[in-house]
Amino acid sequence: MSSETTTRAWGLDHQFDSLEQQREASFLGMWIFLVTEIMFFGGLFAAYILYRWYNHDGFVAGSHELDVTLGAFNTAVLIGSSLTMALAVWAAQVGRRKLTALYILLTIALGLVFLGVKVIEYRAKFEHHLFPGPGFEWPGPEPAASVEMFFNLYFLMTGLHALHMIIGIGMLLVLAWLAWRGVFSPENHNLVEGMGLYWHFVDIVWIFLFPLLYLLGRNAGA
Amino acid sequence: MSERQGLRSLNYLNATVGLKSWLLTKDHKRIGILYLIGITLFFFLGGAMAVLIRLELATPAGDLVQPDTYNRLFTMHGVMMIFFFLIPSIPAVLGNFLIPLMIGAKDLAFPKLNLASWYIYMIGGGFALWAMLNGGVDTGWTFYTPFSTTFSNTYVIATALGIFILGFSSILTGLNFVVTIHRMRAPGLTWFRLPLFVWAHYATSLIQILGTPVLAITILLVAAERLFHIGIFDPALGGDPVLFQHLFWFYSHPAVYIMVLPAMGVISELVTAFSRKRVFGYKLIAFSSIAIAVLGFLVWGHHMFLSSQSVYAGVVFSVLSMLVAVPSAVKVFNWTATLYQGSISWDTPMLYALGFIGLFTIGGLTGVMLATLGIDIHVHDTYFVVAHFHYIMVGGAIMAYLGGMHFWWPKITGRLYPAFWSKLSALMVFVGFNLTFFPQFVLGYLGMPRRYHAYPEEFQVLNVMSSAGATVLGVGYLIPMVYFIWSMRYGKRASSNPWGAVGLEWQTPSPPPTFNFVDSPTVDHEAYDYTVRPGDQKVA
Numbered sequence: 001m002s003s004e005t006t007t008r009a010w011g012l013d014h015q016f017d018s019l020e021q022q023r024e025a026s027f028l029g030m031w032i033f034l035v036t037e038i039m040f041f042g043g044l045f046a047a048y049i050l051y052r053w054y055n056h057d058g059f060v061a062g063s064h065e066l067d068v069t070l071g072a073f074n075t076a077v078l079i080g081s082s083l084t085m086a087l088a089v090w091a092a093q094v095g096r097r098k099l100t101a102l103y104i105l106l107t108i109a110l111g112l113v114f115l116g117v118k119v120i121e122y123r124a125k126f127e128h129h130l131f132p133g134p135g136f137e138w139p140g141p142e143p144a145a146s147v148e149m150f151f152n153l154y155f156l157m158t159g160l161h162a163l164h165m166i167i168g169i170g171m172l173l174v175l176a177w178l179a180w181r182g183v184f185s186p187e188n189h190n191l192v193e194g195m196g197l198y199w200h201f202v203d204i205v206w207i208f209l210f211p212l213l214y215l216l217g218r219n220a221g222a
Numbered sequence: 223m224s225e226r227q228g229l230r231s232l233n234y235l236n237a238t239v240g241l242k243s244w245l246l247t248k249d250h251k252r253i254g255i256l257y258l259i260g261i262t263l264f265f266f267l268g269g270a271m272a273v274l275i276r277l278e279l280a281t282p283a284g285d286l287v288q289p290d291t292y293n294r295l296f297t298m299h300g301v302m303m304i305f306f307f308l309i310p311s312i313p314a315v316l317g318n319f320l321i322p323l324m325i326g327a328k329d330l331a332f333p334k335l336n337l338a339s340w341y342i343y344m345i346g347g348g349f350a351l352w353a354m355l356n357g358g359v360d361t362g363w364t365f366y367t368p369f370s371t372t373f374s375n376t377y378v379i380a381t382a383l384g385i386f387i388l389g390f391s392s393i394l395t396g397l398n399f400v401v402t403i404h405r406m407r408a409p410g411l412t413w414f415r416l417p418l419f420v421w422a423h424y425a426t427s428l429i430q431i432l433g434t435p436v437l438a439i440t441i442l443l444v445a446a447e448r449l450f451h452i453g454i455f456d457p458a459l460g461g462d463p464v465l466f467q468h469l470f471w472f473y474s475h476p477a478v479y480i481m482v483l484p485a486m487g488v489i490s491e492l493v494t495a496f497s498r499k500r501v502f503g504y505k506l507i508a509f510s511s512i513a514i515a516v517l518g519f520l521v522w523g524h525h526m527f528l529s530s531q532s533v534y535a536g537v538v539f540s541v542l543s544m545l546v547a548v549p550s551a552v553k554v555f556n557w558t559a560t561l562y563q564g565s566i567s568w569d570t571p572m573l574y575a576l577g578f579i580g581l582f583t584i585g586g587l588t589g590v591m592l593a594t595l596g597i598d599i600h601v602h603d604t605y606f607v608v609a610h611f612h613y614i615m616v617g618g619a620i621m622a623y624l625g626g627m628h629f630w631w632p633k634i635t636g637r638l639y640p641a642f643w644s645k646l647s648a649l650m651v652f653v654g655f656n657l658t659f660f661p662q663f664v665l666g667y668l669g670m671p672r673r674y675h676a677y678p679e680e681f682q683v684l685n686v687m688s689s690a691g692a693t694v695l696g697v698g699y700l701i702p703m704v705y706f707i708w709s710m711r712y713g714k715r716a717s718s719n720p721w722g723a724v725g726l727e728w729q730t731p732s733p734p735p736t737f738n739f740v741d742s743p744t745v746d747h748e749a750y751d752y753t754v755r756p757g758d759q760k761v762a
Contacts, residue, residue: 014737015329015406025331025405032397036435043439043469047454050465132452145453145460152452156443 011188019187026190027197034201037164041205044157048212051149058146060217061138062154065130067121071214074117075206081110082203088179089196092189097182100192104176107199111169118162122155131155154213161209164202171195233636233733248333249736254319255634256340260347261307261315262703267354268302271295273696276658276689284676292675293360294376300363302354305385306347308619309477312484313430314343314395316626317423319634321399323727323734324417326408326743331401335394343391349384353377362673364474367455367466371447379445386441389434392480396430399423408726410745417725417749418507422487425511429476429483429518437473440466467529471522479518481615482582483511485622486553489575492625493557494750495723496572497564501750503556510549517546527598536595543593550586554579569721570644574625577652578618585613588663603673606666609659617655624651624702631706632716636733639709643701650698657691724751 009019016022052059088103129137132152138144175195184192234251244252274295278286287295318336322329330336353359359381361370370378403424446452453459455466494501501507523531523539557579588610591597601607632638661684670681677685719728730739
């Protein structure tokens, strides 16, 4: 008992026997959390499939209203932020604290660029009366309700994704501060790796949203 | 022996004192007790609603409450009992307390997250209570659209938000259990040496992790439609109300297994301990828990046989629903086979366990009847359905919860409760339960619909029987409340192993020390090894 307490590694929580056990528990926990996130977004994807099937023409027309250039630019920005996040994890693994913080800050910056572009896109939709609700107007031949359903899902899906980005950026700010203070070590940087998994997940959700909302139906001849 | 006496004086209950030491605790045992306080509050609130419902139904005319009030009563009864009592009951109280003890760990993998789960539960409960005090909600616990999103003038958002928040508590508890069971087991404790209680909780956690997020997004969509008129479910806004039912039941059917799987885990422990016998078919019971969790996700359509679902989908869901009976029956047969030639003792927990086996069997078999398309159409939305799910949830889950509380109470508090009163109340619960709900099978078959506050006169005799039974049942629930509280101060002190049971939780003092074990245990034998460790440990 006494030998156990004297040899306990720094940063090892009381319920664990070793850093290895703590690390495995932390990763498994994060992966399971990401599974719950998939199920969470899954409900929206199910609604998308159903309503695209009901309102095919409206969805094609709606997707033509989205700005593919901005969407593609944002996709590149987000993939870039996943790279900087991966580099932050690497920097933490090799124990370079300032570099870790720097890469995390870069990730935050790219995340903010993404959100800024999203604001520009949202504003354009408001101005064109494409935001769902009483102000919605659709002059085209497709039924307005069908196009509105596309924008219902567009705002719900990208909005929920943006909310995950905002939460992620908030947590990354704390993480950058912790990294700068030198809290992480090559032996124990579970928090950096866990946040990395979360950030990549948010990235991957966008990788699905971009084609579903911006690209699908563009070549359907409508 | 003297060393053990010395250790008993310092345990998780008295290691630190003061309200703050409880509200900021990271100890899974204390958090289990915090949950116990929360769910007991909601149990009696939900019970009070049931009392008013049964009072109204004692006479055919709607003379006690207005129809609108009645709608709110059965809605709040369902919301409180399902979301705020049954779903957290066994996992959050007994699972929280016992899983680390049973696997020989110092705590759950994420103690702070565990405490956060309790706070999330209480905040969600706060929203629901606020809604209730302001007049409640009248949509039924199922929140069917478009009534809930467009037409109801009650506190739908506050209640739904409460359930949304509560869901995260459920998700995080499940996550914590899965990681704990994977990573925190004592040396030598292989998967097939785990107590079946742990297997059952593992299966339950999988459902909590995979199902609850779908309910969360569904509630968000309901809120978006109700608040911002973003059409998702209301046909007037271009939505499809049947999509709501698919999403809702994708969670809410598996939620039944969140309630009953941990109950089955409790029963496996009780039946072996009071038969003093190795469990029959360990692996089959373990795998049947997983099978129920998996099959549970494939049967939600049986709630929608009459909701414009295609006939072919109905047939598939019907067959899949019947398949759930197979792993359920495996458990019932294996418990019965465990009893065979066991040396059975009739302590209170065993009375609850035997009650569970009988009542769960009736609930399960009527479930197979309801999975049959033709019968379901006949008894759809009648008291037959109400009786069926109360046999599963009350006759099953609550019986097992009470059995478990009586089994582990000496471990939790270090005190014994009076045997006579506990046996009397177990008997009252069993008799009262059957008197309440068996007449409802008959009422439903005769065609009495659910969710109405008045009924034709020819149904009165059966309804009076049901209301009388509810009175007995209510008293049966109050008695344990009284003697449990009494025992905390006046009960006899319990030894570390008052039942002579095997299992790691019985090899540490009652109540256990803060970090559970004086020396970290290692395991070199299977669970329920009653042949090697005879009952002579009874005097520990």
